[in-house]
Amino acid sequence: MANIAAQRIKREFKEVIKSEEVAKCAIKVELLNDSYTELKGEIAGPPDTPYEGGNFVLEIRVPETYPFNPPKVRFITKIWHPNISSVTGAICLDILKDQWAAAMTLRTVLLSLQALLSAAEPDDPQDAVVARQYKENLEMFKLTAKHWTNAYAGGPFVNTDCDEKIKRLIDMGIEEHQARVALSSYNWDLERATEQLFS
Amino acid sequence: MSQGQVGGVHINHNIDFQEVAGLNLAHKMASGSDHYNTNKSEISVAQESSINDAYSAPEARFECPICLAWLRDPVLTSCGHRFCRTCIYSWLEKNSACPVDNMKLNKEDVFPDNFTRREISQQRTKCPNIVRGCLEELSPLDVESHLLVCEFKIPELPDNEKLRCSFIDVGCEDKFEDEPELQRHLEQHIQKHLTLLSKAYTAVAANRNAAAATASTSAIAQQANFWDPPAKNEEQTVVRDSNLQELLKALYEKIVFLEQKTREQDIIIANMSEQISSYNLSMTKLHQRYCNGCYLWYFNDFKNKINAMRENPHLMYYSPGFFTSPNGYKLCIRLNLSPKDNHYIAVLIHVMKTDHDDALDWPFSGKLSVTLVHPTQSYRNIKETMMTRPELDAFKRPVQDLNPKGFGYTEFASLEEIMEQDFVHKNQLTIKVQAQTV
Incomplete structure (x- = not known):
């Protein structure tokens, strides 16, 4: 894996486990291998939505070209949502595609996904x-x-x-x-x- | 504070607004319900708190938003963001917008930032191996390359193998997660390790004797491998054998000597720490004497003490005595639950006896103000000021160590208010008393 991607994930990982969202159990990240290419994310369903009280597990794969290309993220936990495939867990979210910016981090991605859960975009559906x-x-x-x-x-x-x-x-x-x-x-x-x- | 808090789950969307400016979601976050208000100040706090280890997390202004490391060859964009030269150039190969705010950006809009480059070059950071004795001071940019060659780095261990005690050869089987833990173990278990060493020595000596008895010269030669190349004939072995014995004897003497020295040092340390604690005690007394009537009482372990007072209404807590001036009146603060309504705390002032009461005018007359200090927002402080009244017993010259009558408020503040407004910080309540003689 390219050095910059691993280095950055290492730093981000430190940042995210110190963040206050983690302290409040709203988001969570775990490493799945030593080379920092596969991670497991977790987000809490936002309050006042049908997802409230649920814990949603995500698969995160970090490409070698990260952060110049977005991480590949999909839901492992099955979910009923217009922008998330109920079959594969694939996510339709602009920042994971053409709107990705190199200054975004695992933390902002997880928070954006949480925001997607409370604000669906039915005109741009995945399912x-x-x-x-x-x-x-x-x-x-x-x-x-x-x-x-x-x-x-x-x-x-x-x-x-x-x-x-x-x-x-x-x-x-x-x-x-x-x-x-x-x-x-x-x-x-x-x-x-x-x-x-x-x- | 703009945080979304609904029900039990607490989700805080304080994404830096710039970070989502280019997203479909951005308008929803900014204009939607209260939950998505962005909050810059919170972000900056979160970043600052992670600076502690200067090497791994640079200060925000020296950090490249792309690689999250120290800016290398810093450049500044026309929209005012700093990046490493190679980072932003690789990004602009395929994109034409700033990674931070999504503003239009081309390679022509990027300029070298020599000011920041100079500032970074003036930064010096210690090698992370300083705990093991590396005294190198480095530019933050050089730390990574230095770490690869640093002579003090931790030797590479096989996967998942923990650190072993350095006395493993003589039978100490302890394992450790990290270097400092091992150091602590080595310091704490000197006696145990010395005993193990002496046992090992006895075993070696016994082995050697047994070997000598059976004249098994090759076995001796094997044992002596540590010191010398293998013996070539019997004669030499005998000579070396006595050398070995001498060496072990010298080592054993040294161990005994060190053992005695350790005991001596332990005693010296114990005496010194006793001395230090007595100094500390007199220091706090000095502080109480020279506080000029303005005393801050840190009432710690707040919850347990309140519960104890609930169970036992006669329980009261007194502050240490403090002086209105170096040779003035001695006062102390009393805190207990109000006898009428145990949802309130009572704060009273008591006059205490001193050696120089003869030199003071009685009754004590002056102005007393009591303040409940809020840990962060001083405008919430609860302050009450009262004048002494000469007719009250509370201000007469104390006959006992402490005048049993106090003066103050039996219902100073309600516990509910104290808890709700967060007066208690780290389980500690701060009460300030200012006493002025008139």
Whole structure:
């Protein structure tokens, strides 16, 4: 790995573990290897959003050309958000693409992702299904996002209605995550979800 | 303070505004809800607090925002930002905006900043190996290259292997995370290491005797390998064998000598620290005597003391005695919970007996002001001033060491107010009393 990238991540790592966001448990960074190329990030769901109370784990890969090119970041924790793929965790955020600037750091990236969670951009979607739900049925979107936060990120909000519907599909032999995706995509309409799964 | 605090989770988006100026998100952060107000002052605090180790984190004005290291060949952009020359040139190869504020920027808009270059060249920092004895003073730019060749650097250890005690050969199995820890261990366990050494010596001596008895010259030769090349014939071995014995004897004598010396030094150190603590005590007394009636009482361990007073309403805390002038009245502060309402603290002043009470006028008359000092915002200080009243017992000449009657406020401030307004800092409350004789 190019020397400058490793040196910089080393310094940033020191900076981020000293920062006050870490002290407040809002963000977290861990090293996954000695060469500073792979890291694990963690952000807390922002308050007053469907993600509140959840902890979202991120995969961070630092390219050799860092900081002249942005780090590659994706969500490991499954999340229901218009700008994040519910399948791969890929993120659609300008600063991770063409709007990256060399003065940005792991800390600002994590804080920007946290901001993205509280301010979705449905007109520039990564996940078309989620974005459509967000625009057409905001309440349904919030309910679904809260349910996903509960199911995958340890959020406190339990929706027994959702859980029951998922259980019905599991009883029909569908895998849990697949059932959740189908129900989420069809606004928790059990019949349509079943139809799609068995068609 | 513009922090977003809702519910239990506390998220603070104090991203430097410049850092997000070019983003889609920027307008939301600035104009959206209160949670996203940017706050520059907090950022600068966070940066300053990380300067401590000067080598790894340069002062903000000497840091390149791209490599986060000391500016090397500093250049200044037309938008007023400093970078290393190579850093900003590599960035401008593919981009045409400033990495800090996203303003349009080309290679022509970048100029050498010789002022900063000179300032950095005047900086001197100590080699990080100073703890191991490297006395080099270096330019911060040279530290990294020096570290590679520094003769005091820690020898490379195999992966995950901790530092071992240097007496491992004689049986000390302790392991350490870092050098200072090892140093502490070596200082604290001199006796243990000496015992191990003497045991090892005995073992070596026994081995040698046994070897001599069986005339196994090759075994002796092996043991002696440490000092001399292997013996060539029996005669030489015998000569060297007695040399070895002499050497070990000398070493053992030296150990005993050092052991005695250590004991002597320990005693000297103990005496000296006793002396120092007695000096410290008289120093604080001096301070109380020469405070000229203005005394600051640091009431520490605040929470535990309050809880103790809640459990036992008769419990009161007294400050050390202080003097209104070097030969003036001796007073002290008393703090307890108000007997009427234990949500309030009472602050009272007591007159104390001195050797020179005969030389003073009684009753004590003067002005007393009590201030509850706020640790950061002095406008929050709670200050009350009172005049002495000659008819009160509290100001008469004390017959006991401390006049049992005090004068002051039984409900000076409520505990709720004290906690809410953050008067208690690091579990310590500061009370200031100013006494002026009239």
